[in-house]
Amino acid sequence: MDPKQPTVPSDGKPVVLVVDDDRSHRKLFELLAERLDVTAHMTASCDEALDALDLFSFDIILMDCRMPGTDGFICTQKIRTLINTDKHIPIIAVTGQTEKGVRQRCLDSGMDDYLSKPFTLEQLHEKLSLWLPSKKP
Numbered sequence: 001m002d003p004k005q006p007t008v009p010s011d012g013k014p015v016v017l018v019v020d021d022d023r024s025h026r027k028l029f030e031l032l033a034e035r036l037d038v039t040a041h042m043t044a045s046c047d048e049a050l051d052a053l054d055l056f057s058f059d060i061i062l063m064d065c066r067m068p069g070t071d072g073f074i075c076t077q078k079i080r081t082l083i084n085t086d087k088h089i090p091i092i093a094v095t096g097q098t099e100k101g102v103r104q105r106c107l108d109s110g111m112d113d114y115l116s117k118p119f120t121l122e123q124l125h126e127k128l129s130l131w132l133p134s135k136k137p
Helices: 023-036 046-055 072-082 102-108 121-131
Strands: 015-019 039-043 060-064 091-095 113-116
Touching (some): 015 023, 023 039, 023 121
Parallel strands (some): 060 091
16 A cells, blocks of 8 residues: 555546646646646645655646656656655646657657646646546546
8 A cells, every 4th residue: 555645635636737837827736727627736846746755645646747847747747756656647848838748758758748838727627638548537
């Protein structure tokens, strides 16, 4: 049994780690999490995300790609190599980068999927439902 626990009781809800340096984006994710009936834990940097992953269990990670310091691509690589877990945690890139090749770069860095900003509530719900089949949001 994994000794890690979510930051707040999730009541069986999916627990999402959001990694985004932009305060307004984190606030938006908090609002969307409420609407989608998921528990969200917000972090503003790769270091905060790694600390959270060391302490708590998450069902999925939403990863911003452009962050100062360690970007989402490198952060994902660190998560995949440094975090010892008995299950694969899906990581979805959430980025405004839409240039050709960005989606492939996300996948090559170890992310599982890609969601382009701006996105709708329905698009986020679709991604979460795809990657959390046993815990539908």
